[in-house]
Amino acid sequence: MxxxxxxxxxxxxxxxxxxxxxxxxxxxxxxxxxxxxxxxxxxxxxxxxxxxxxxxxxxxxxxxxxxxxxxxxxxxxxxxxxxxxxxxxxxxxxxxxxxAYETPDLDTSLSILALINQLGDDERHCVYLFYLEQMSLRDIANILDVPQGTVKSRLNRARAQLRAMVNEEQAS
The missing domain is CATH 1.10.1740.10 (RNA polymerase sigma factor, region 2, helix turn helix motif)
Structure with missing residues (x-):
C-alpha cells in the first residue's frame, strides 16, 4: 500500500x-x-x-x-x-x-532465503526489512532503534557474508 x-x-x-x-x-x-x-x-x-x-x-x-x-x-x-x-x-x-525455511542440502538448488536465515540476527533483520519488506534505511533504523549508519553497516556486512556463502557453495 x-x-x-x-x-x-x-x-x-x-x-x-x-x-x-x-x-x-x-x-x-x-x-x-x-x-x-x-x-x-x-x-x-x-x-x-x-x-x-x-x-x-x-x-x-x-x-x-x-x-x-x-x-x-x-x-x-x-x-x-x-x-x-x-x-x-x-x-x-x-x-x-x-x-521458517528449509535449508537445502548441497545437491539442491541454492535458496537465497536459506542463506539469509544463516546470517546473524542483526544482519538478517536488516536484510529482511530492506529487501523483502522494501523499507527505507530511516524506517529500519527507527524500527530497530539504531542509527542509519548501523543499518548500512549491517546490510553491507550481510551482503559480504551472502557473497562468501554463494562463492563457497559454487566452489564445492
Missing part, C-alpha cells in the same frame, strides 16, 4: 472510521506477521506477538502523531514485543525455533 494512502487511512481511523482501520489491518497484518515469524521462528510466538501488537495498535492509534510512519510504527512495536518476550519468557530460551 502506498504510504500516502496508508496515511489517509490512519487519519480516518484516528477519527473513528472503523472501515479505515480494517483496511489498515488487511494491508499490514500479513507483513507484520511475517516479520514476527522471521524474528521468532515460531508460528505460535508470531501469532502471540501480532495479537498483542495489533490490540495495542487499535488502542493507541490515536497517539500516532505521524500517520505516514504507520508501517514503521507497527514494525517497531513487533520488534519491541519480540525483544521483551525473548528477554522475559523461558519458551524462547528453552525451545529450539522451527525453521
Amino acid at each position: 502506498e504510504p500516502s494512502k496508508a496515511a489517509l487511512l490512519v487519519l480516518s481511523a484516528q477519527q473513528g472510521n472503523r472501515r479505515a482501520f480494517e483496511t489498515l489491518c488487511e494491508a499490514f497484518y500479513q507483513p507484520s506477521w511475517r516479520f514476527a515469524m522471521k524474528l521468532s521462528g515460531q508460528r505460535a510466538c508470531a501469532d502471540d506477538i501480532c495479537q498483542d501488537v495489533w490490540t495495542s495498535v487499535a488502542k493507541k492509534l490515536g497517539q500516532l502523531k505521524e500517520p505516514s510512519a504507520f508501517r514503521a510504527w507497527v514494525f517497531r512495536a513487533i520488534y519491541r514485543r519480540f525483544i521483551s518476550q525473548k528477554q522475559g519468557e523461558s519458551r524462547f530460551e528453552d525451545s529450539q525455533p522451527e525453521q
Whole structure:
C-alpha cells in the first residue's frame, strides 16, 4: 500500500472510521506477521506477538502523531514485543525455533532465503526489512532503534557474508 494512502487511512481511523482501520489491518497484518515469524521462528510466538501488537495498535492509534510512519510504527512495536518476550519468557530460551525455511542440502538448488536465515540476527533483520519488506534505511533504523549508519553497516556486512556463502557453495 502506498504510504500516502496508508496515511489517509490512519487519519480516518484516528477519527473513528472503523472501515479505515480494517483496511489498515488487511494491508499490514500479513507483513507484520511475517516479520514476527522471521524474528521468532515460531508460528505460535508470531501469532502471540501480532495479537498483542495489533490490540495495542487499535488502542493507541490515536497517539500516532505521524500517520505516514504507520508501517514503521507497527514494525517497531513487533520488534519491541519480540525483544521483551525473548528477554522475559523461558519458551524462547528453552525451545529450539522451527525453521521458517528449509535449508537445502548441497545437491539442491541454492535458496537465497536459506542463506539469509544463516546470517546473524542483526544482519538478517536488516536484510529482511530492506529487501523483502522494501523499507527505507530511516524506517529500519527507527524500527530497530539504531542509527542509519548501523543499518548500512549491517546490510553491507550481510551482503559480504551472502557473497562468501554463494562463492563457497559454487566452489564445492
